[in-house]
Amino acid sequence: MAIATETQQQNQHQHKDSSEVSAGEQRRWTLNDFDIGKPLGRGKFGHVYLAREKRSNHIVALKVLFKSQLQQSQVEHQLRREVEIQSHLRHPHILRLYGYFYDQKRVYLILEYAPKGELYKELQKCKYFSERRAATYVASLARALIYCHGKHVIHRDIKPENLLIGAQGELKIADFGWSVHTFNRRRTMCGTLDYLPPEMVESVEHDASVDIWSLGVLCYEFLYGVPPFEAKEHSDTYRRIVQVDLKFPPKPIVSSAAKDLISQMLVKDSTQRLPLHKLLEHPWIVQNAEPSGVYRG
């Protein structure tokens, strides 16, 4: 594990502002600092548990990753980047990463707890969201992405599986595994096919406007319950993305204002996509999104 080999002496790290978890002093976290509660879920590389930091009583989610599995999948570098980026972001719609520590076999991430769980499960349950709900979520994510882009962080993997729901019903971007901190245009292929913009499918240079495309795909999926370029075969999804084969089915009924917004985001020429600050002024957002960013049902 890269973290372990490069920082043997200092076997933990947290950002200065971890005052929500501890009393504000610099500390070395160990498993003994936490009471471990129920499992919250299972990911590819380990488990996530509800936990309470003993001194402050602060409730967190503790993600436990097995070094052997990280090594096997060669994602140590990706994890390092995720930790580095996420620990420096402070936004109401971005899940906080308070710090990390590790032992011989595992890496532990101390995360903000999102009590209402995964967004994609909500979407599965509801099949699709109301326009009010979709617009509230899209506006809150646009604000979070404006914040990220202002810090030269491109997320690159916006999709329902990477979104959690906070205590008030607010969305939290939870996974920065594919994000990059960059001033340059990038050429790496990453993310899940359905949410990839043409320039990433075709492996040409891309920039922060990839996140506008993915947010457009997400907005479509919120309203229709399926992503816009879905197809049985990967090659068909690929072709539909590259051709921007965007169709709006007659059911469920979606307003023309919502379709207009989606059409302005899913534009092949990345320079012509609706900028995120303009998205916040779009009539569909203005008329439907809760200004608080919180959807209460």
Ligand code: AMP
């Ligand atoms: P992951 O390894 O990030 O895919 O997490 C596995 C599962 O644990 C997720 O699908 C969630 O159900 C749950 N989970 C992860 N992080 C949190 C969190 N911060 N708050 C609540 N549940 C979480």
